[in-house]
Amino acid sequence: xxxxxxxxxxxxxxxxxxxxxxxxxxxxxxxxxxxxxxxxxxxxxxxxxxxxxxxxxxxxxxxxxxxxxxxxxxxxxxxxxxxxxxxxxxxxxxxxxxxxxxxxxxxxxxxxxxxxxxxxxxxxxxxxxxxxxxxxxxxxxxxxxxxxxxxxxxxxxxxxxxxxxxxxxxxxxxxxxxxxxxxxxxxxxxxxxxxxxxxxxxxxxxxxxxxxxxxxxxxxxxxxxxxxxxxxxxxxxxxxxxxxxxxxxxxxxxxxxxxxxxxxxxxxxxxxxxxxxxxxxxxxxxxxxxxxxxxxxxxx
Numbered sequence: 001x002x003x004x005x006x007x008x009x010x011x012x013x014x015x016x017x018x019x020x021x022x023x024x025x026x027x028x029x030x031x032x033x034x035x036x037x038x039x040x041x042x043x044x045x046x047x048x049x050x051x052x053x054x055x056x057x058x059x060x061x062x063x064x065x066x067x068x069x070x071x072x073x074x075x076x077x078x079x080x081x082x083x084x085x086x087x088x089x090x091x092x093x094x095x096x097x098x099x100x101x102x103x104x105x106x107x108x109x110x111x112x113x114x115x116x117x118x119x120x121x122x123x124x125x126x127x128x129x130x131x132x133x134x135x136x137x138x139x140x141x142x143x144x145x146x147x148x149x150x151x152x153x154x155x156x157x158x159x160x161x162x163x164x165x166x167x168x169x170x171x172x173x174x175x176x177x178x179x180x181x182x183x184x185x186x187x188x189x190x191x192x193x194x195x196x197x198x199x200x201x202x203x204x205x206x207x208x209x210x211x212x213x214x215x216x217x218x219x220x221x222x223x224x225x226x227x228x229x230x231x232x233x234x235x236x237x238x239x240x241x242x243x244x245x246x247x248x249x250x251x252x253x254x255x256x257x258x259x260x261x262x263x264x265x266x267x268x269x270x271x272x273x274x275x276x277x278x279x280x281x282x283x284x285x286x287x288x289x290x291x292x293x294x295x296x297x298x299x300x
Contacts, residue, residue, distance in 0.1 A: 033296075034289055034292060040285070042276040046061035048187035062186065062188035065185075069183075069240030070253075074194070074215075076139065076146070077130065078159075078197060089145060094121065099118040108135050110125075111137050123145075133220075159196060168183055181250075224239060227284070228287040235258050249279060
């Protein structure tokens, strides 16, 4: 079990391909491995890594601005559960979804299950659809409850993560192919947010456990972070995928918490941007980086 539970680098952040803090662990071998893997694909590869128990960090293009795609659903889930903790929402609360919002031109297992009919769906069900199944309609329903994309950006900033910015809903993204680049993050900031979440620094214990459980059950991305790890390794994660535009695969991403032997944990975020390669090739790159990071962590 896991829980015994194309932008430019921000000039105000550390230069790319450097560790972001003083670390006790020597990441020189991992850096060479990640660099070698990244050079096998025509794309921008960005990585953020935190060894949760030691605090050691590793960054490879970790402060580049990368399209989040559905990894934005993780900070959204944090904000929704913050509303639950403050009493503004409850997990059992039902939200009415009219038929007009059950749009056809998007990924939505919820819509398919409900056969496109107007329905009342609980916040907890919406959260599960959003994170576990990456449902776009449930995502936009939840965004309405918490104040829209700008509220997600402000929430991340309020938790110390200026490198996470969301401007558009899922419904808006497909209308203009520049918009995915405008929902961006720095992979290291996303890793830091994951670390604060796992360390119970953001949500109540109950809400933390709720989101951990939802992320463990993520249905997609089996060939990404989890792809080459030892069988049975626990991974709580959230994927993000775009599709092609003018021959370019805009984004193939995965972020998560990997369970290490001995009860330790590795936070890993991998973003592949503007790849001239099929999604399966990008997924292999993510899996190779995750395996290299996992093996390196065993030495700590």
